[in-house]
Structure formats: structure tokens, C-alpha cells
Amino acid sequence: MTQWEKPVLTLKNFNKTFGNGCSFCKDKPENLKGGCCPKCRTIYACRDVSLCVYCGEVVGIVGESGSGKSTLMQALYFDSEPTDGEYYLDAYKNGERNIFADSRRQQKWVRNMLLGMVYQNPVMGLKMHFSAQSNIAEKMIAAGNRDVHSMVARGNDLLERVSIPPARRKDNPCNFSGGMQQRVQIAKALANEPPVLLLDEITTGLDLSVQADVLELIQKIQRANRNSILLVSHDLSVIRMLADRTVVMRNGQIIEEGLTDQILEDPQHPYTQQLVYSLL
């Protein structure tokens, strides 16, 4: 029960802006139009976003494109720098150190050791012209492993779990189907057994049957390992299938959050209502 009391991931007052802001928009959110300043065109991609993920929990973030959910994921995986905010992981320095304020080198360590990421676009997450085996080894190499045999063994184990046949494991992902590429990305994300997985629109752009395969795989892995997952999707059916708890984002802000069932059964915010009813 104590595990449940302390979140594995905590984000506090996260902000991300593109542009410098002007006197018209700074600290005057009421002047913004759709998260953007009409005068200086500064984009407020995320505003005061706070959330946490508890151990073994799957949290879904839902919202239309431009709502700031991908910006959020990029900052959590250190692909882009935050404007301000605090970011804690329980597994990192006892959850007492704001990782956003740490050195780039430390952030890379966190990224390699404590996080696993699956991008919507596999080009972002995989080196397309390196073999599937090497792609998985990359994470282990970054974590300091210098033993080829152990990395190959671990790679085989992971590729087995995501059903990449042995004959294809030395092939380059650029020759794989979209679904296979996503499965390699998942295997890569799991390479160092990170406590937290970040999944960014992982089924968007895949065929329906392939989508179902990938989601089932995630579900299977999550049940087996009790991973904590933060998952972003614009698709409520993905959220319904995987997420315990759901956060709704719009124009860079969280407008509603709660248990997934509760959000889907009884949406409060008009925007959420619109989302839910359009699904039905």
C-alpha cells in the first residue's frame, strides 16, 4: 500500500511556450486565443500542467492535436526543454530532485535508465538503418553495457516478447511494416526495464487490426510487469482500453481528470462531453 502513496512520476506546474510573450499576453491568459497570443504570436503549448502517475498505473492523456499533449511528452522524455516546471521521478534521487533543473548529462541518464518511450513516428525512436538488435542494444549501451553476448541475449528475449521472428532480428527496421516497427520500439523501450513507459500516439497511422495487436501487446506487457505508463492519444477507444485514469487536455491546459470509467460515463466539461458523445 505504501507504494501507492508516493507517485512514481510527478509533474508540477509545467509550462512550455514558443516565443517570448509580450505585455498583452504575459500573465493574462484571458487574452489568449486558442493558446496563442494574437499580438505577438507566442504559443502557450502547455500551461500549468500538473499530474502524477502511481506505481503500476496507466494514465491516459486525451485531447485534439494542438492541445499540448505531445509537447508534454517531449519534455518528459527530454526531447525539448521546458519553459518552467518541476519534474520528479521516485526512482531518481528518491524523488527529491527536480530533474528539469539537473544537468543535461543527468537528464540523459534518466532518459536511458528510468524511461522508455514509444513515438507515434518510428523514425523518431528507431535508427532505421541499424538492425533491430542494434536498436535495442543502443539503450543498453547507453546504460554502460559493454558485453555483446549479454546484450544479444536480452535483445532476443525482448524481440521474442514482441513477436519479431528470429530471422528478421538482424534486419533494418526500414524494411519492416509499421506494426513491426512499433513492436521494435516497444522492445527498445523495455530494454533497461524502466519503471515508467511513455507512449505517444503509438497506434495512430496503423491499420485497425494492427492497432489491436499493438494495444494487446501493451496490455499484456503491462499486466506482466506492472509498468507505470503515461499514454497520449487523441483516440478515446485507446484510452478506454488501456487507461486506469484519464486526463483531458485542451489548448495547453488540463480541463478535466478522473477515473477513465468516470470520464467516459459522466463527462463534466463541455469539451469532454463533446469528445465522448462523438465517440458514441
Place this chain on the structure above:
Amino acid sequence: MFKEKHFAFLDESSKKEIRRAVLKAVAIPGYQVPFASRELPIARGWGTGGLQITLSLIGEDDIVKVIDQGSDESVNAVSLRNLIQETTNVRSTIRTQEATLIQTRHRIPETPLKEGQILILQVPLPEPLRNVEPSEYKTKKLHGEGDYSGAWLKMFEDIMRYGQTATGADHPVCVDGRYVMAPSPIPRFDNPKLDNSPALLLFGAGREKKIYAVPPYTQVVSLAFDDYPFRRERFAGEKCRLTGLSDVYLDELTDETTGEIYYQINDSSYLLEHLNRETEMQTE
């Protein structure tokens, strides 16, 4: 309009700048110091980085040796040495132990270097991460963060593909446990000579505008996985036809009359010395 030649070609403020870059390089072993490379009377890619270091450091008392692919007498070595001598009048030598400054392309002499000597290596591609990351801005960051997984990944991929690492010359090394460095295209045979060298090793890349250094007695480790150790070129059972020596880097040559392949020491001054010593011993 036309002036007499300046000592060591470059104007003095340029030399001073280059020396400052050299000092910085010595202070941060293996770190590539950017510098504003000057144009020289020889072409980019033909040793301008090494030559700028040589010309900036050389004084009237220096004794200079120039080698290209192991030879003091190959056309490019002669051309570089002529330029140095024409603009400085310093003495030159082919004897490794006699030289104070040795400029070299793609080889480290077989004769062990000693304290006080400076070996200047010409570098075509100074960035060991370039084949995994084309952008200079990004590789600079990777060095800053000590993120060398790209270099390791390349070797891992080779092993997946070929069963062993496939680097020929220019096998990357880690300097003083910090910076991963391109040792210039020396054969792997020469990599161990970088480690704990009594001589100062300087590297100059003229076209890419970088200078870097391995100070004397610095640890230099060739990158290799624990279970796939670093290996030098192997000349299994091959021996130099002229000297019978085997633990040296050998050229592979074809006998014009018989068509037979034979082997000969690549380091031409080492070969000459060895032969001369033998002749002396015979006449005695």
C-alpha cells in the same frame, strides 16, 4: 607588393592563435579545439592541419621529420618537408630518434618515441561520431554530455553484420577516460602506441578546423566490447622480405617479375636503419 618569405610562412599573429589552440588542446586531452584554419600553399586534405601546427611550433633549433604512409621519401612527404625547409631553413632528418618535430600522415613510427619529441598527426576527419551524426552542432553536444553510444552502436552493428568490428584504420579511442577521439587514419596496429606515450601527440585537421592533443603519459584506450577485444591487423606468419622482421606494420607488394606477393616493412626509415645496421655488422 611582393615580399620575401616570412619565417615558417604564417604571419606571427596567426601562429600565436594556433599555439593557443594547441595549449587548450593539451589542457583538455582528446577534446577537439576549433580554430580558424589558415590557407596554406598546399591543398586542404593534404596535411594542412598538421602543417599549421608544425609551422606554428617550429623554431630555428628544431630538427624536423616528415612521413607520409610510413615513408620519408614519398612525394607528399617531400613536398611538405620542402615547404617547411624553404620557409625556415631548419634541419631535417629521417631518423626518428633525432627529430624534435615529426609530422606524419597515417602512421606512427616503429622506433619508440621519447620525451621531448612532438608527433604531429594529419587528420582528415577529426569527428569520431560523424558516421553516426552528420551535424557538427549535435556531435559537439554529444561530446559535452559524454554520450558515445553512437560510436559503440556502430561497432555493435558491425558485429551483428560481420561477426566482428569492421573498422580499418582510424579506430576510435577513449582519451583519459573522457573524450572519444579519432586517432587519424593510423592502422589499428599503431593504436597501442598512443597509450602512455612519452612524446606529446598533436592532431591537426585543417579543412575541418580542429586541433586536439594527447599529452605525454596519458591513457588512451581503443574502444572495444569486453567479449570482442580490440585487435590489431594480423600478419599471420608474414615477414619482411628484406629483414625477416615480423612485429612491424608490413606493406603488401607484388614482385613485378614473378608476380609473387611479398611483404616489406612499411616504415621506410626504420627499414633503412635496420638494413644499415646489418651491413655494418657484416663488414665488421
Place this chain on the structure above:
Amino acid sequence: MGYVAVQGGAEAIKEANLLAEYNNCRAGRAISVEDIRENLKKMVDSVMSESSLYSPELAALAIKQAQGDPAEAVFLLRAHRSTLPRLYFTTVTDTAHMRVERRISAAFKDIPGGQILGDSPDYRHRLLDYALCAQSPADAQDFARQYEANIREASERTSAEQSGNRGRLPKLVDFLRSQNLVSNPDLSDEPPHDITTEPLVFPSARSSRLQILTRGMTGAVTALGYAKIRGFGISHHPNIGELRVGSLPLHILSDLSGAQEEYYIGEIEATEAEIFMEAHCRGEEAENVLGIGLGYGLCFGRNETKAIAMGVLEHSMENPGPGDPTSDEEFVLLHVDAVESTGFVSHLKLPHYVTFRSKLDRIRNIRKEQSRV
């Protein structure tokens, strides 16, 4: 002692130099440096521009010595440049003070000050002129004398006040700024980087980019500028706002007289191009206001295509587009230099037998082990 195959380099170089010297005078003819300077002006200009050394005499000499190979001539001048100490820096030169000899705008039919066609092959048909085969120095002298006399006569007819202001023309871009069509630039007093004495680091400053482009190979800058407007960048068409060729006065600051004073040290001929590119401006209250973005090109001598392409590329790097190779500053800036690109390509001619032997060793080993498996 005939031991080593690679001996004899010194001898070989000596003989090769003699042969080159012979090839230079084989037909028993020698072109004078003056002839090159006066008759091959365009080539002299492009060599000066790529060398970043303004000296028509030395450029002509370099062309002669290089047997007319422009890249080789640039190489000679750049090497010479490395031996020269930097004594002074010129003060800021306002190109509005250019004494204009040619000036066109493609964007407007009529511009304040008027268009001046000047010397340009643009409207000449490119037909071989066989008459030139028979042209003697005397013919050239006669024509020049006659032409100069005509010009003198014509200028005497124009009034004195007109000629007093001859060649000083307002800049079109200032007119557009006054109309609010082009936004005013942020003025900066930061001294420009000197790419010849400071290392180039990325992301680069605009001053570094402009210097590298103006020193770039004419062909390379043109080719990349072409790629940008043909389709590997923008799909729309830029406009030449103003292209001018003329002389720019140069001054230095010195305390020769005891006090810091500006001294006029001479003038250089230069080509300046201001290219209009479509741009999104920031407007008050408005969504995206369409405006005019500027690309700037300037190079030594008369070098119009290069100046235009430079403007296009400069704008491209200032306003990078995703996946556009011509706005990737490292891609453009690291590859357009004549000395660097020709040097590295030509270095492939150097012997590489040590490195190749090392590669062979790998290939043989890998094959041996794979055949065992």
C-alpha cells in the same frame, strides 16, 4: 640502394615542376598579367571574390600561374593571404554610398533613380563572334579611344549639377521600408565575426554566414541557390528587389595625425543584391500578415549570379524550413568553399596504402571467419 619502392619523391617532384613550366610556354607564347587583368575581368573578379582578397593585379597573376584554372588561382591567393598581417579594419561602409554603374530592379518597372542597364551580357545573343579571332591590339586601341571620346562629348552636354551627383542613387529597400512593406531590421552594433581568424561554430552568426557565402565558389553558391528556388526549399519565386554594381569607398580609423580620424584608402568594385522573398510578418492584432522578407548578397567585383544566389541562400538559412537542405547551415556553409572542397576531393589522389591495407585486413578476416561458419 634501390631498396624501397617509394624512394625518389624529391626527384619526381623536381621533374614534374619542370614539365609544368614547359607546358606553360610550350607554344612559345606568354600572356601578360596586364592582359589578364584588363581582358579577363570577370574571371579576375570571381577569383578575387572567392579568395576574399581584393587585388586585381595579384588575381591576374594567380590566374596566369594557375594556367587559367579558377580554383587553383583562388588557392594561390588564399595561401598568399595567410602570410599577410592584419593591420587595419575598415570602418562600416554604407552601400547607399556606392557609385553605381549598373542597377536593375525586377520587382518594379520604375524605381526612384531609374534603372541603369550598364554592361551586361543578359540581352546579348550568345553567338560566337568570329571577328574576335582577327582582333589586333591596334583594333582594340582604336575602338577604346573612339568610345571614350564619344562618352566625354556626351557628358559635357549634361549639366554640371547632374554630374556632381553622378552614380549616387537612393536604395529601393529604403523606399519600401518607408512604405512599411519591409520591416525595419534590428540594428546591431556587435562587431562581425571574422571567419578567417575565429573558428566557425554552430549555430553560426549571420555575419559568419554572409562571409562564407561571399567567399563561396561561384558555381557552388549558384547551384545551391538554384536548388532552393527550384523545389528543395520554397516553391515560390523570389524577386530581385535591387541589383547594383559599382564602387564602394573604404575608410580606416587611424591616429596618424594624433587624433582618431577616418582616412579614405580607396575603393572596391562590388555587386550587391537585395532579394525579395515572401515572408510572414508580425502585425498588430492581425493573423498572419504577408510581407516581404529580404535576402542579402554582396561580393567583390562583378559577380551578379553569385550575389543573387547568395541572397537566396542567406534568407534560407535565416528562415529555416523543415527538411530543407539549403536552410541547413552546416550543409551549405561547410561545402561551398573552393579551397576546402577542391582540396579534399583532390587529396584522394594521395597514396592511401597503409589505410587500405588495414581495410583489406578486416575484409579478409571477416571473409575467413564467415566461410568457417
